[in-house]
Amino acid sequence: MSLLERTEKSLADHFDALVPPQTPPRLAAAMRHAVFSNGARVRPQLCTAVALACGDDAPALSDAMGSAIEIMHAASLVHDDMPAFDNADTRRGQPTVHKAFGEPLALLTGDALIVLAYQVLAHAGAQHPQRLGAVIRNLSAGVGVPSGIVAGQAWECEARADLSEYQRAKTGALFVAATCGGALAAGADPQPWTPLGAFLGEAYQVADDIRDVAGQAQAMGKPVGQDALHGRPSAAQSLGLAGAVAYFQQLMDQAVDSIPACGARELLSQVVRRESERLVPTSMCEAVGQPYRHLQSAPLTSPQGSGHAVA
Amino acid sequence: MSLLERTEKSLADHFDALVPPQTPPRLAAAMRHAVFSNGARVRPQLCTAVALACGDDAPALSDAMGSAIEIMHAASLVHDDMPAFDNADTRRGQPTVHKAFGEPLALLTGDALIVLAYQVLAHAGAQHPQRLGAVIRNLSAGVGVPSGIVAGQAWECEARADLSEYQRAKTGALFVAATCGGALAAGADPQPWTPLGAFLGEAYQVADDIRDVAGQAQAMGKPVGQDALHGRPSAAQSLGLAGAVAYFQQLMDQAVDSIPACGARELLSQVVRRESERLVPTSMCEAVGQPYRHLQSAPLTSPQGSGHAVA
Numbered sequence A, B: 001m002s003l004l005e006r007t008e009k010s011l012a013d014h015f016d017a018l019v020p021p022q023t024p025p026r027l028a029a030a031m032r033h034a035v036f037s038n039g040a041r042v043r044p045q046l047c048t049a050v051a052l053a054c055g056d057d058a059p060a061l062s063d064a065m066g067s068a069i070e071i072m073h074a075a076s077l078v079h080d081d082m083p084a085f086d087n088a089d090t091r092r093g094q095p096t097v098h099k100a101f102g103e104p105l106a107l108l109t110g111d112a113l114i115v116l117a118y119q120v121l122a123h124a125g126a127q128h129p130q131r132l133g134a135v136i137r138n139l140s141a142g143v144g145v146p147s148g149i150v151a152g153q154a155w156e157c158e159a160r161a162d163l164s165e166y167q168r169a170k171t172g173a174l175f176v177a178a179t180c181g182g183a184l185a186a187g188a189d190p191q192p193w194t195p196l197g198a199f200l201g202e203a204y205q206v207a208d209d210i211r212d213v214a215g216q217a218q219a220m221g222k223p224v225g226q227d228a229l230h231g232r233p234s235a236a237q238s239l240g241l242a243g244a245v246a247y248f249q250q251l252m253d254q255a256v257d258s259i260p261a262c263g264a265r266e267l268l269s270q271v272v273r274r275e276s277e278r279l280v281p282t283s284m285c286e287a288v289g290q291p292y293r294h295l296q297s298a299p300l301t302s303p304q305g306s307g308h309a310v311a
Helices: A003-018 A025-035 A042-053 A059-080 A097-101 A103-125 A129-143 A149-155 A163-185 A191-214 A226-230 A235-239 A241-258 A265-279 A282-287 B003-018 B025-035 B042-053 B059-080 B097-101 B103-125 B129-143 B149-155 B163-185 B191-214 B226-230 B235-258 B265-279 B282-287
Strands: none
Touching (some): A003 A042, A003 A059, A025 A103, A042 A191, A059 A103, A059 A149, A059 B103, A103 A129, A103 B059, A103 B103, A129 A149, A129 A163, A163 A191, A191 A241, A191 A265, A191 A282, A241 A265, A241 A282, B003 B042, B003 B059, B003 B103, B042 B059, B042 B163, B097 B103, B129 B149, B235 B265, B235 B282
16 A cells, blocks of 8 residues: 555544544534545655654554644644635635635634544554653644644744744644654654654745745645735745745755665655655746756765664 | 642643743733633533542642643633634633734634643643543543534534534533543543533533523623524523523532532532532522522432442
């Protein structure tokens, strides 16, 4: 089973088990709309790939960790799209939840999904009580205060914010939770996997800035020009489009370089390369005059990985 | 230390530990505004009283359970007060969070508080990994799908809803989570404590209906007449004010009767009686021509309690 198939199966199984027929039907439909909407599933695939790199001795728990992170991501998109924030009508080419189901249900859908993410972990964690606390703290760190994605959004409501702290929290935190969560679910030390999540998170943020400016509305399935509209900091605006693409490529190289030496290094590099092409396609690099370079395979032992025992 | 002092100390300690200075300052202030705003703290006191009834062999975990439930309650009030729902300007005599901090931060504050509730449990659960899964499932059942308070709110967005299921979920679920959570934190069977939470939850909903109609705006610190305004089902409207007060008193009697035989029965009865007077004061009973009866002490062995071994 591919990483993507495993991710989709876990999400579908958990959803069926934890959102039963007695759920208010429109709430259940809105939750399903948010979670099953052609997402790229990069975070859970990353989580699973790291779990495999660490031996994946508790696959039900690593699947649950990946699903919980993806469900949190979906929850954040539902709330971010609401009129209080981006006021977006579409997401991945579909109506946003508040457009399809109304604002009250969109608010409740986000709330119910945050809780569902923990229900997924608690469900799978019953077989691994000694790991449950760590995976729950990891998920919470990626989402809550002081430095998760909710805190990242909240920096937009402050008069003054540290730009790198803002970006690290807004996007990076959930990527770090994905890589570290894969390690924790497999009973491994999460620390060596922090840089991979951090580089990918920053690259993702830069790619989002690039696409927001480059106006790939159709490819993104959501409105463009939102950063300038909302006065948000943007790499594409501060570095220029070509500079931002070059910076994106550098971050992706660093992500690959940071992968600890392990048997799943090639699998992880593939995930990163595929994500790189999806986020900033070759055609877009060429359009801004930045020659596309395929990411180089990094040496088998990276600074972060040397000496760390992952099988 | 009284139940209330223990509750306040636990909330303050957890807040200080888990909302550190690097949290975005306005988000931290909004979270504090929501949690420390003269709430009656009935749910966490109930949780602690049940934990005491069950031996309270892990007081840090029962404190965490009570705090987590109160934080979830605060989160639900923040989101319920928003324009998409009640559009309330005041709560407990203070500006609501969206009035004081704006809608974007109110949305994020609710989200951050939901996550914080789990952070509190995971924090305390590190010492009791074998109980962590159960307390997390219990909290989630009180809040999420299919029958927690978020689902209860969502029934308001359905064309058709079962009235008792709606009321049970909207208010009762978090009271049941409080009583059952106290038992689970102490390693006891939660089932005998379900009726106490369910009766109190329904009584609380009836009291809210009564006060909404009776117009005790000042006592509630929030707008009145909201149920009729929003077309919500209301006991005070279907039974009349005097009938609703009589029904409230009956539910409170049933709550006391349901308390299992245990050493903390008198303490729990006191909590229920004090809450009864707070919710529907003697003066209000007299005003609607319903003679106020002090709640009777129930026999020491109730149907639910007989044979259940709680110390």
